Amino acid sequence: MDYIYYLKTIHPSYYPTLFRSLTFFNEDKEKFLNLTYKLKDASGNWRLMVGITQTVTRSKTGKPLHAISIITPHENFSPETDAPILLLESLTKREMEVFMKLIEGLSANETAHALFISEETVKKHKKNIFKKLKCNKISELVAMAFELGVKY
Secondary structure, eight states: OOHHHHHHHBOGGGHHHHHHHHHHHHHOOOSEEEEEEEEEOTTSOEEEEEEEEEEEEEOTTSOEEEEEEEEEEOOSOOHHHHOHHHHHHTSOHHHHHHHHHHHTTOOHHHHHHHHTSOHHHHHHHHHHHHHHHTOSSHHHHHHHHHHHTOOO
8 A cells, every 4th residue: 555645645634534544444344434535636636525445355364455445526415414524624723622632531621721721711612513513412522533533
């Protein structure tokens, strides 16, 4: 696998998605992998793509050997059902920082101290994060982060 190629063609904000793709084969638990990510096209422009991957050949020991991926430009997709990463991209930089602290398990008070903001500001960001990501509790945020391969 040419990792340099992937690092050059996938948008840096989608590196967690690339990591998820790589772990898909190591874990070998799922039949298909569905991902949404930005790729650089031949003219150097970033395009949002949707892809599905499946292992097609295996080694003698049963480990994944080769896979096939089909990707298509993102069109007429609903972020709520088809592309959770798009919901994550709706967060502001500060909301993303608060999101990362929350999924690490920090309380609002601990997050406030870590980010040098007030606890009330953290609570306001938390409310906005829940609304934007269509979640109701921290466990849902953690599950979404895990599904998207967010490293924390």
